[in-house]
Amino acid sequence: MIGFSSFRTTRETGLAAQACIEKIQTLAHQANKGFSSPLYAMIDIADRLERDPQTARNIWVVRSNQQSGAETTHTRISAWPLRFSPQAHASEKPLLYLSSSVTSAELCALSSESAQRGIFCNDIETLSSNWPKGAHPWLPLWLAANPQCLPFDPASGAEARAIAIAALQSLYVEGRHGFYYMALHDDPNDFTGPMSSLSANQALKGMYKVSELDTDIQQPRVRLLGAGLALREVISAARMLREDWGVASELWSCPSYTRLARDANSAERWNRMHPGRLRRSSHLRDCLNTKDSPVIAVTGYAQHVADQIGAHITSRFVALGADSTESLPGEPTSGKTVDKHWIVTLALRALAQEDKIPQEYVEQAMRRYLLQ
Known part of the structure; x- marks a missing residue:
């Protein structure tokens, strides 16, 4: 070599x-x-x-x-x-x-x-x-x-x-x-629109915000993270959450869960080795530093790829990958991808666990999307 x-x-x-x-x-x-x-x-x-x-x-x-x-x-x-x-x-x-x-x-x-x-x-x-x-x-x-x-x-x-x-x-x-x-995938859909220099810089650090929450609307809210082609399902899930369940979503594109995790691990290690010094943050912590809404991280790979960032999220965290769920009726078991219905349901479940929506919403979603 x-x-x-x-x-x-x-x-x-x-x-x-x-x-x-x-x-x-x-x-x-x-x-x-x-x-x-x-x-x-x-x-x-x-x-x-x-x-x-x-x-x-x-x-x-x-x-x-x-x-x-x-x-x-x-x-x-x-x-x-x-x-x-x-x-x-x-x-x-x-x-x-x-x-x-x-x-x-x-x-x-x-x-x-x-x-x-x-x-x-x-x-x-x-x-x-x-x-x-x-x-x-x-x-x-x-x-x-x-x-x-x-x-x-x-x-x-x-x-x-x-x-x-x-x-x-x-x-x-x-x-x-x-x-x-x-x-590289070959779906030409516009997931994120033209990128500003700020968005491009943050994308290289691992994640950047695609859409803001409307802070004037008092309703349950979640933060949805998606990488690659899976971002398409995340955006569709956000639309369903808003229209069908009255839940607002903050959308993030995450081109590299691995870079986010490495950066957060590095900051944590430095803080541990230098207890008397000013603590270092990470891009992940800077982006998701509030505890007021659950975080749902989605990847088209197996769940462990998105799970890399879980230890550094202070709010309720759910990772979802292609291996996270059973196949839907009629869906092939080979080459599975993440599905917007599961993203919606898991987001509702996270909100229900925090008593922000009724638990029956989750049961209704499971029946409605044939996930049982």
Whole structure:
């Protein structure tokens, strides 16, 4: 396995990354006129970076994925030649790796051959599979446990572009170790709308607010968190809670539960080791620092991915993943996804446990949505 010292991050590396960043920022301004899926956004970025003579020489693009792209081939390489390339060892260039890696073993091999460097984009959620999000159950465990990997599950093309820019800045301009990972779905629905610079910055920390609560309305309220394609079900559940049960929802997009958990764990560890110093907070605590309403965290992976943040939530917390519930009538057991009806029901149950709504609401929801 090649190590971090195999490639040299030089001034030329930073200039190459900056050229790519400027190109992607131009694409982002153009994309604000419409909306795209994370998969479309990243393939479009790869295609345009390859077509532009100013950026084509500044990036390695590796394509081992099953999605079609542009017909250009001049930078489509296997990562293996980077081991032997004097040019690569003299000055590192950004690496964009488009893959279809179902298992952690496959992804581990890809990251090893590229010295655990680069931006890895995985499109397996778009392929037929027996597993949630197309990923073998060990894959999300490997992502969360690998300290060199910063995993993201973007909900929209805007989130994917923001993550790509941040990765180029962090890895190749600032010279930090490790690699970024993005799970890509191909649903073009507009989950979050155009992203402000503040939202983009907070998304990179793990979560940002999609909609505010109406503080003038006195009604039961919950905070709903969703990642990736699961955010679509979260938004639908918020609508059902409002229209059918009189419950208000504060919506958050959470591109990385893992980053939120790592940041919160780091702050907690620092506070424990420095009891006499000013306590450190975390982005998760800053976003969800009140105890007045339950938090429902939803992921398209297994429940343990969202459960990572539970220890740092001060209010009632419920994690929901693709393995959290039984299949609905007529729903296939393979490749399960989270369902808006379960999100609604679990939100009602959390409110009932705090005596904010009658318990019979939960029983009515179970019957109404055929969940019994």
